[in-house]
Amino acid sequence: MLKILTALFTMIPNSYGEDLRVIDAHTHTNFTGELEETSKIPDTEEEFKKEMKEANVVAAISHASRSGKVPYRSLKHLNIFQCFGVGDKIDLKKIDAGLKKKDYQCIKIYLGYVRRFAYDKAYSPVYRLAKKYSVPVVFHTGDTYSKSGMLKYADPITIDEVAVKNSDVKFVIAHLGNPWINTAAEVTYKNDNVYVEASALLIGDLSKVAPDKLEEYAIKQIRWAFGYIENPEKFMFGTDWPLVKIPDYLEIYKKAIPEEHWKAVFHDNAVKVFNLKDDLKL
Numbered sequence: 001m002l003k004i005l006t007a008l009f010t011m012i013p014n015s016y017g018e019d020l021r022v023i024d025a026h027t028h029t030n031f032t033g034e035l036e037e038t039s040k041i042p043d044t045e046e047e048f049k050k051e052m053k054e055a056n057v058v059a060a061i062s063h064a065s066r067s068g069k070v071p072y073r074s075l076k077h078l079n080i081f082q083c084f085g086v087g088d089k090i091d092l093k094k095i096d097a098g099l100k101k102k103d104y105q106c107i108k109i110y111l112g113y114v115r116r117f118a119y120d121k122a123y124s125p126v127y128r129l130a131k132k133y134s135v136p137v138v139f140h141t142g143d144t145y146s147k148s149g150m151l152k153y154a155d156p157i158t159i160d161e162v163a164v165k166n167s168d169v170k171f172v173i174a175h176l177g178n179p180w181i182n183t184a185a186e187v188t189y190k191n192d193n194v195y196v197e198a199s200a201l202l203i204g205d206l207s208k209v210a211p212d213k214l215e216e217y218a219i220k221q222i223r224w225a226f227g228y229i230e231n232p233e234k235f236m237f238g239t240d241w242p243l244v245k246i247p248d249y250l251e252i253y254k255k256a257i258p259e260e261h262w263k264a265v266f267h268d269n270a271v272k273v274f275n276l277k278d279d280l281k282l
């Protein structure tokens with residue numbers, strides 16, 4: 001009997017998932033007009049909007065580049081909210097002004113790409129600004145997409161100290177610290193003010209990746225970390241578009257996260273962490 005019931009259950013096409021509203025907590029909307037090098041996804045507004053629609057993405061967080069070369073353009077009409085990208089040179093006045101105007105609703109620190117530890121004194125005033133405007137700070141962690149990055153700066157263990165010393169600031173560990181996933185999970189589990197997303201564990205055209213590889217390097221990792229952290233409110237959905245297609249990555253996440261937590265992980269947690277409640281245009 002149990003078997004028949006299970007069979008019937010799997011025949012119902014994702015009744016819960018049909019109207020699942022999704023927030024992608026990690027994207028880059030530079031819209032260069034070119035094909036992304038690895039994934040070959042067109043880096044265009046048109047493609048982004050198409051994928052948003054396909055995956056029922058109702059809002060996204062976009063990380064501005066650390067070079068500051070791409071001029072700010074509001075994308076709030078698309079429910080895209082942006083993080084200020086902090087580069088080698090830290091322009092506190094610019095960060096302050098951008099947060100004050102609400103051009104930016106979070107701060108991104110590129111550990112590993114920028115050769116500074118998360119606990120470097122130079123970042124202290126940045127954390128103070130995060131506190132002043134009640135915005136989260138997102139850290140790149142783990143493998144750097146560029147060979148000139150330096151991994152010692154990108155180990156998520158360094159975020160523990162920052163989280164303890166700035167207990168009134170929310171921090172987000174991007175990429176689940178990949179491949180230091182255990183560390184990222186532990187830092188998230190241990191600190192009430194640390195959250196995590198598991199974007200870009202694999203990149204490129206995921207429709208061409210063998211199912212066992214998807215399972216081993218993405219699904220299993222997300223499933224393990226989600227279980228270890230023991231708090232469904234700590235985990236968010238993120239892709240790192242245009243490195244992967246949003247609908248492909250959503251499928252990976254759905255296989256890893258128990259369905260009763262989809263609403264929290266795919267939507268509600270990002271609303272809370274990024275304070276989107278008053279800004280979302282529904």
Ligand SMILES: [Zn+2]
Pocket residue numbers: 026027028063240
């Ligand atoms: Zn990214």
